[in-house]
Amino acid sequence: MSQELVATPHSYDELLDRLDHIKEEYRRVDQRYRLALYQMFADAMKIAMAIEADRERKDQFLKSVGQKSDVVYAAMIFITxxxxxxxxxxxxKAARALRYLVEQIGVSVDNIPEALQEHGGIQKLAGLAALNDPRRKSPPIAPGSNTAEQGEADRSDARHRKGQKGVFDRQVQVGLPPKLRAKLDRLADSTEIKIIGLVRVPTGERPTIEVRQITALSGSGEHEEDEDDWGE
Structure with missing residues (x-):
């Protein structure tokens, strides 16, 4: 193709038209590739769920992959x-994204490929899964405090949380001071960040996160998610 372009003179507009045609073809090929990749993830998720439902198969599979508990993660390690x-x-990340789709959003396994596209891909869903991870460490007990009272307070707080409705199932508003908003504007697309702030859940109102600090994680991707990386 390069020899043809050198041998035959073309106007600038003609050359741009050719590039535009190649760009559109690239997009079609890339979309087909992503859908095929997402379909493989969906198939692997279906098998992982079948294995997870059987204790004997689960233990056998985890042992074969060298993992302890997460069958979906083990399946992602196995297929990649x-x-x-x-x-x-x-x-x-793929395992977290798949579990988030199925267990939190309620997507059926058959609809995983389309849902991955609709929700922005593995990277974005894995980030959402991390933000919504319910596992939190208990706060340290202050020296000299009454451990019995502390334990009862912890149990009371746990009962309170258990009785609460899932307020974060709906949209969450994020409050950003001007300086932090300017910092976000300087970050590249798909940069992984850590947010530190306060959760506000007013009764009957939309929950908010009052952001106090934003940190770009070292080594985070500063470009759009590239699904080619999943082939490693």
Whole structure:
């Protein structure tokens, strides 16, 4: 193709038209690739759920992959042949994204490919899963405090949380001071960040997160998610 372009003179507009045609073809190929990749993730998720439902198969599979508990993560490691730390991190993100789709959003396994596209891909869903992770460490007990009273307070707080409705199932508003908003504007697309702030849940109103600090995580991607990376 390059020899043809050199041998035959073309106007600038003609050359741009050719590039535009190639760009559109690239988009079609890329979309087909992503859908095929997402379909493989959906198929693997279906098998992982079948294995997870049977204790004997679950233990056998986890042992074969060298994992302790998460069958979906183990399945992602298995199908991607993830050996390096970076590859296992990507497998972990895929597992978190798939579980979030199925267990939190309620997407059926058959609809995973379309849902992954609609919700922005593995990277964005894995980030949402991390933000909505209910696992939190208990606060340390202050020296000299009454441990019995502390334990009762913890149990009371747990009962209160259990009785609460899932307010974060709906849209959450994020409050950003001007300086932090300017900091966000300077970040590249798909940059992974850590947010520190206060959760506000007014009765009958939309929950908010009052952001106090934003930190860009070192080594985070500063470009749009590239699904080619999942082949590692």
């Amino acid at each position: 042949d993830a050996k390096s730390e970076e590859a296992r991190k990507k497998a972990s």
